[in-house]
Amino acid sequence: AQSVTQPDIHITVSEGASLELRCNYSYGATPYLFWYVQSPGQGLQLLLKYFSGDTLVQGIKGFEAEFKRSQSSFNLRKPSVHWSDAAEYFCAVGGTSNTGKLIFGQGTTLQVKP
Amino acid sequence: EAGVAQSPRYKIIEKRQSVAFWCNPISGHATLYWYQQILGQGPKLLIQFQNNGVVDDSQLPKDRFSAERLKGVDSTLKIQPAKLEDSAVYLCASSLGGGPDTQYFGPGTRLTVL
Numbered sequence: 311a312q313s314v315t316q317p318d319i320h321i322t323v324s325e326g327a328s329l330e331l332r333c334n335y336s337y338g339a340t341p342y343l344f345w346y347v348q349s350p351g352q353g354l355q356l357l358l359k360y361f362s363g364d365t366l367v368q369g370i371k372g373f374e375a376e377f378k379r380s381q382s383s384f385n386l387r388k389p390s391v392h393w394s395d396a397a398e399y400f401c402a403v404g405g406t407s408n409t410g411k412l413i414f415g416q417g418t419t420l421q422v423k424p
Numbered sequence: 425e426a427g428v429a430q431s432p433r434y435k436i437i438e439k440r441q442s443v444a445f446w447c448n449p450i451s452g453h454a455t456l457y458w459y460q461q462i463l464g465q466g467p468k469l470l471i472q473f474q475n476n477g478v479v480d481d482s483q484l485p486k487d488r489f490s491a492e493r494l495k496g497v498d499s500t501l502k503i504q505p506a507k508l509e510d511s512a513v514y515l516c517a518s519s520l521g522g523g524p525d526t527q528y529f530g531p532g533t534r535l536t537v538l
Contacts, residue, residue, distance in 0.1 A: 410525060411480055
């Protein structure tokens, strides 16, 4: 069955510290992988996506993610967190067929300490 | 460019009542999605339209939920009758095409069923 697991429900980091959010997926075919961010009262905003090619993907707001097929992982990283990064982060996997259905993980809430 | 518009933003109803949500996608986007996001979970796809045809409605509870996309543009999602477990945020998203095209999300409608 297709699924996405985000092992960390809640993470707290200090402003300026580095960040890594974990994402593991289960998918039968080669997946398309996404990271979205959701601020309170807002819709989801795409941070980055991986379709093929270079396994290190750069996104907006200084985020990057690395696709590791052997580990079925797509972890999100940022070298220095800003207070405005506090939000909920969702990893999602989608297929290559006509349907654009995304399967989301349960999300990781990021809290940033001053 | 205007984003995905949704209304209302908030709705409170009693169980067994009916409710409808409206979505206006980004101009020119052929594909429209409705997702349900229950508190503490990631979004789950309810239905996907390509123009005004249904691509995927496998997770839509068809005994109480219905959706339509008039003339391939705006869409409405209806619940009749509502149950307590329908309390969630209903997110609309649109994309240029189907498949892996980036999905742009609206702000959502928060439904509370009492």
